[in-house]
Amino acid sequence: MFEFITKRSFFINLLAAIVLVFLLAFIFFSTLGIITHHGQTIQVPDIRGKNLKEASAILSKAGFDAVVRDSIYADTLSPLAVYDQAPEGGAVEKVGRTVYLTINKTVAPMVAMPELVGLTFRSAQMTLESRRLKVGDTSYQPDFATNTVLKQMLNHKPLKAGAEVPEGSAIDLVLSSGTGSIEYPVPNLVGLTYAEAREALTASNLGIGVVLTMGAVSDTAGAFVVRQSPTQVNNLGDANTVRAGQAIDLWLSSSKGAADSTAKP
Known part of the structure; x- marks a missing residue:
């Protein structure tokens, strides 16, 4: 039992x-x-442009998780602002889904400055954009190659290629306006040092063409101009003229020598 x-x-x-x-x-x-909130869906809030802390709070209140996936630098946004989100704002998603965020960096990364001198304006603009840089102010000065870059500057100072600059920087460009329509007398450069001749040409909106040396020249800046083309006067004794933006070829020598016989007395 x-x-x-x-x-x-x-x-x-x-x-x-x-x-x-x-x-x-x-x-x-x-x-x-x-x-698991099965079957429950809701629109994802659009939190682009908002601070990371504020964006996370908005997503959490709506029932979503927030995870920082990537970062990028945009000078139009404040540091740690949301640059992009996935899924996008307005998308209908399941409650509890993770929203991945791309935020703006707090410090701009440094990039190498490209060489723009000699490029057309359009090519220079595309080159800057490829480095996440942008075109700043543009100005013009006479030169024979119309609409090409003559100088590149940052904060009104010349900028060499290869120099490190903050991403998003605005690079100022000096462009060629082409040769002018008004003709001016050719300046007499013979007897000047190369440095002095260069300053005189710049002041006259003229460029330096081919530079040749006569004999051994160890210091180009201190060498003397002994010949130029075009000369100040022609074979008939009439004054030669040039337009703004044109270039003058120079012959240099370590000694001052005699004055160019073609120079106007």
Whole structure:
């Protein structure tokens, strides 16, 4: 009799355990949809341009998680502002989904300045954009190669190619306006040092063409101009003229020598 009772108790306990397992499974699967927000969707807030802390709070309140995936530098945004998001704002997504953010860096990275001198304005603009730089102020001065870059500057100072500049910097360009329509007398450069001749040509909106040396010249800046083309006067003794932007070829020598016989007395 006791054996019968023991066996009966065991089967009752086993049955109770099975019923309990099924009951727990039923409760779990019944509430799974509530726990996981199954079937619940909502529009993703557009948080582009907002500070990271504020954007995270907005997403959390709407039922989304926020994770910073990448960073970029844009000088139009404040540091740590959201530059982009995925999914995009307005997209209908499941509650609890992760929204990946691209934020703006706090410090602009440095990039190497490209060589723009000699390029057309359009080519220079494209080159700057490829380095995440932009065109600043543009000005013009006479030169024979119309609309090409003559100088590149940052903060009104000449900027050499290869120099490190902050990403997003505005690079000022001096462009060629072409040769002028008004003709001016050719200046007499013979007897001047190369440095003096260069300053005189710049002041007259003229350029330096071919520079040749006569004999050994160790210091180009201190060498003397002994010949120029075009000369100040022609073979008939009439004054030669040039237009702004044109170039004058120079011959240099270590000694001053005699004055150019073609120079106007």
